[in-house]
Amino acid sequence: MLHDRLGYLLKHVQLSLTEQTGAVLAPLDVTGRELAVLTVLGGPEALAQQQAAAKLGVDRTTMVDLVDALQGKQLVERRPDPADRRRNLVHLTERGRQVLVEGSRVHARAEREFLAALDEDEIRQLKSLLQRVLKE
Amino acid sequence: MLHDRLGYLLKHVQLSLTEQTGAVLAPLDVTGRELAVLTVLGGPEALAQQQAAAKLGVDRTTMVDLVDALQGKQLVERRPDPADRRRNLVHLTERGRQVLVEGSRVHARAEREFLAALDEDEIRQLKSLLQRVLKE
DNA sequence: TATTGTTATACTCTATAACTATA
DNA sequence: TATAGTTATAGAGTATAACAATA
DSSP: OGGGOHHHHHHHHHHHHHHHHHHHHGGGTOOHHHHHHHHHHTSSSOEEHHHHHHHHTOOHHHHHHHHHHHHHTTSEEEEEETTEEEEEEEEEOHHHHHHHHHHHHHHHHHHHHHTTTSOHHHHHHHHHHHHHHHTO | OGGGOHHHHHHHHHHHHHHHHHHHHGGGTOOHHHHHHHHHHTSSSOEEHHHHHHHHTOOHHHHHHHHHHHHHTTSEEEEEETTEEEEEEEEEOHHHHHHHHHHHHHHHHHHHHHTTTSOHHHHHHHHHHHHHHHTO
């Protein structure tokens, strides 16, 4: 049976989630993907592109396009690292901060709505199981 | 935190799973995707392309390419439906049946290995939670 | 008119290889 | 030589629009 297959379940749950969170983020003019990038870049220290790429699990060439898009929306700025001028430290702009805060809020709300069939304890359980699988 | 986000977890668990099952299916010259198509098409009744597409949750134009690929490997055959000649009923060949049986076996084994961090009960739990979310 | 399969086309996500500027 | 970022390019996977054959 197809619905027994983990791959099928993961794919379609993810598709559905992406659709639902994408809808609530659209008014902020960011995708779920871009919000994830802002989340990584919004930490206490500015990161170089490849550091951010590693955290996201994407290629450095993919990172270039992601930063391009965010910079085009004036949510981040590239600034050469004075200590190593090959590197771009990516800083969030004021607007980037605002979008990160508001986006995180509506994203979290959409995720809870998406998981409405589960209670709080089951949601924790689901995430915990997935985390354990991911760690090998 | 990024690892708390369901989207991140789903995506990376799926990527990792695809990689692992893809590796064991490679000797059979099918992808996990193609095996899923064979699974749907391998039921008791031959299906038209759009019926199969609906079960897989893909577009009918995508289905054309999927069937093309499987037909190129001589795992399926298109036969016009005598009752409605607009339709192609897609039949598994003898070789398609063999690949389906053997592929299902190695795929299931790879999936269990992938989930080695969980016991049988937790695997059931994980799938059950995902199924409930998918049903809305 | 409507539907099945098809083709052409395009868009997203991803990665590989080659380039540049720095180290 | 080696590394960070970039560009060009290509490959999956997906979908929309238009078409042919059939209903």
